[in-house]
Amino acid sequence: MDNVRGFDEDRTGTDDEAAYAGGAEPALDIGSDERRMHVRAYNHWVSLLRGRAYPSIEDLDPASIADFGPHSVLLDFSRGIEDPIIAFLGSALREECGLDSSVTQISQVPSRSLLSRLTDHYLQIIANRAPIGFEAEFVATRGHNTMYRGILMPFSSDEDTIDFIYGVINWKELVDAETQAKLDAEVAESVRAAPRTPANAPVWADGPSAGFDDADSAADAESVESDTASDAGADDGTPVLGASLSDQLMLAQQTAAAVRAHDTRSRATLYRALGRAHDFAACADADPAGYQALLDKAGIAVQLRAPMTPIVKLVFGPDYDKTRLTEFATVLSHARREGVATGGLGAFLDGFEGGIKGVVKAERALRQPASKAPTDPSDALRSRPTLASVSIDTHVARGDYVVLLARAGAGDTLDIVAAIDDDSVLTHRAMRAAAD
Template identity: 40%
Template sequence: MDTGRSERAGRDEDPACAPEAEIAPGIVPEGDERRMQVRTYNFWAGLLDERSLPDIADLHPEQLPDFGPCSVLLDFGGGIEDPQIAWLGANLARECGAEGPIRRLAEVPAGSLLSRIADHYMQILASEAPIGFEADFVDRRGAPILYRGILLPFSRAGTRIDFVYGVISWKEGLPPPFDAGDAAHALDPVPAWTDGPLAAWADGPAGPGPSPAAAGLAERLASARDSAAAARGHQHRMEQALREAIGRAYDLSLAAEAAPGDFARLLRIAGIRPRPGPGPLVKLVFGDGTGRARSAEACAAIAHARRLGLAAGELPRHLAATPGGLAAVVREERRLQRAERRAQQAGGAARA
C-alpha cells in the first residue's frame, strides 16, 4: 500500500469523481455516480474472504485507477480524534486546494470535499459497517457542490477498525456567481439517499449492518456534525447553521435516552468521558476545536429545551422565534439555573 499522496495527478483521473464542465448545472448523472459507489462497495466486499473486516494489506489505492484518484485512506493507529491520512488521491488533493501535503485530518482545509468525508467517519466507527452518504454544500469558492460518497472499514488484525477508506464523487450544482434562491431550486431535485449503513444494495451484495438503534444514533451524529461544520464554515449562514446544529444535537440527546448503551459506546469510541449534563454530547457533536463560550451556549440551549420539554425538531424553530435568538435563550437558562442554585442553598441553610 502506498502511504503517500498520489503522484499521478493529471493522469488516471476518473471522470465520475471530478467536476465536469459539460454537465448541465444542477443535474447529477445518477447512473455513473451510483455505479462508482457500487463498484467501490463490491471491491470491498470481495476482500472480505469470510472475515468481518478486510485486511488493510489487501488495499492498494494507487492500483485502483477506477476510483483511487478520488479516494482517501484514514489511519486511526494514532487515535480517532485526528487520524493520519495514509493516502490522498490526486483529484481530492486538487479539490482541497492545499499548497502542500495533507498528513492529518486536522490539516484538511475547511470548505473542501475532504472535510465532508471527515464529518462522517465517526458514523462508520459506531456502526462497524460501510456507510453511504449524499448531500450538498457550498465550497470555499462559494459554489454549490453535490456529492455522494462511501466509507469502508479495514483492519490490521481483523478484530477492530484501524482504517477507513473513503471514495467520493461530486458535481458543481451551479457556476458562480449564483443566487441563493436559484441554488436552492437547483439542489431540490437531487434524489435523497439516506445516510446510514449499507445493509443491502439493490445492485450489489449485502453487507453487515448494526442494530437499528446504533445506526440511528450514528446517523443523527453525522447529521449534527454536518450542521456544526456549516456553522464554522459560512459566515453569512452561521447563525442559522448554528441553530440547526444545536437542534440536531438536542435531537441526538433525545434519541440517546432510548439507546443509552449505544450512546455510551459512541462516547467511548470518541474518547469522551461520560458525565451528567449535555457537555459530553456537545463535545461529541462540535469537537475539541469549539471554544468554551460556544460549547457553553450549546449546553445551555439544550438544557433549556429539556426544561421546556421540546420535541425533536422543535429547538431550531424555538431559537429563531425567541426575541434575541440563541443569546436570549442562553441568558434565560442561566438565570433559571442561578435561581435554582440559590433556592437549593437556601433550603440547605434552613435545614442546617
C-alpha cells in the first residue's frame, strides 16, 4: 500500500513536531540518489513558481531535463480529469513499463505497471492543490518486488487552474533477504580487506606532509568510510569531516528539502535537518568570508539581533514558513548557548523535554529581561521630610496616606479645599508619582 505525503503541507502553519511526529523512519531504503532525485525535482518545481500559485506549464520542458526527465511523465487535464492525456513519457519510465507510443491516455496504462503507481495519485493533486510524494513497494508485471518513490507536482496554463501534473518516479528491484545479507557481508569484507594507498610524495620534515601522522590517516579513512556509507543510503546525520562550507550547506539543504517536501515525514528527519544546520553554522564561524559570500549570493542580509536566522534561511530557503524559520533559528541559538557539539543537536533535542517547543520556550525565557520586583511607594515616602502640618478632620488612620486638593492662595500659601480619602487608586497613583 502506498505511503502518501503532501509535499507542501508545511505552508499550512501546523505545529512542527506534530507534523513530523511519525516516530521512526519508514522501513523503505531506496538510497540517497533516488531521494535526491525527488529533492531536485521538487526544487525545480519551486524555482518555476516565481510568486505564482502554480508554475506555468509553458516554463516546463521535460524532454530537456537530463537529470530526471527520463524518469518523468506529464499528464494533460485540459480536456477533463476523467482520462487525462499522457503529454510526455520519459524514456527510462517507458522502457521500464514496456510501453510503446500507442499508450497516450491514463486508461491505457497497465494496472500493474510502475507508471500506474504514479498515475493512481493524480486526483489527490487536484484535491490538495499541492505537490504530493509517495513511496511503497509492489510486485511488478515481471514478477520482481520493486521499491519506488514518486512525486507529483501541479502546473497551470492560467496560474489558477491545475490542468497539468508533472510526475517523477524512481525505483529499484529488490533481492531476497538472504541474498541481500550475503551482499552486505561481502561489501563489508571488501572494505576491511582493501589495502591503503601509500602516499607517492616523500615526507618532508617541513614540507606539505609535515604534521601528518597515523592519527590523521585514521581520521581520513574514517571520513572516507563515513562518506561511502552516506552515499550508499539515507542521510544518518553523521558529521562529514573536512567538508567545505559549500559542501556543508549543500548537505544541509538536501536534508532540509526532505523536511520541506515531507519526503520522510518524521521527527527524526526534522531533527537531522536542524542538526545539519547546526553543523553548517559551526562551519560558517570558521569561514566568515565564505559565509558572507553565500549570503550575498542568496540575497540574505545578516541580522545582528538574530544571527541564526540567515543560517536557517540558507538551509531551509527564505520562502519557508516564517514562524518555523524563527523557531528553527531559536533552536540553533539555544544550542550555541548550551555549547552543543557538532553532530550532537539531534541527541540534544531528543533528550530535551518538549523537544523543539521546549527548547524554544527555554531560549525565549533566557532572553526575557529580568523583571523588576514591585516596590511599595510608601517605603520611599516614609523617609521624606514633612513640608507642613495642618489639622483636618479625615477618617484616615495614623500612618496612612490621603490626597489633599489645594488651591494656590496669596503669596506662598495653599488653600486646601478637599481631602480625598476614599479613592485608593488615586492615592496610590499620587504616592507612586511622589516616590519617583
